[in-house]
Amino acid sequence: MHGNALPGRMRSRLGDFYRDLTALAPDSGTAREWKDRYRSEWSQAR
Numbered sequence: 396m397h398g399n400a401l402p403g404r405m406r407s408r409l410g411d412f413y414r415d416l417t418a419l420a421p422d423s424g425t426a427r428e429w430k431d432r433y434r435s436e437w438s439q440a441r
Contacts, residue, residue, distance in 0.1 A: 401437055413429075413433050416429065
């Protein structure tokens with residue numbers, strides 16, 4: 396979906412996953428990579 400805005404519900408679900416991941420695995424390298432991608436690609440409404 397590169398370049399396309401995510402539907403609100405999907406963005407909300409990804410946000411929920413992001414928060415849970417941050418709480419459960421804050422020091423994991425894989426989690427950190429996923430969180431960086433979330434912030435750069437999906438968290439902004441485009």
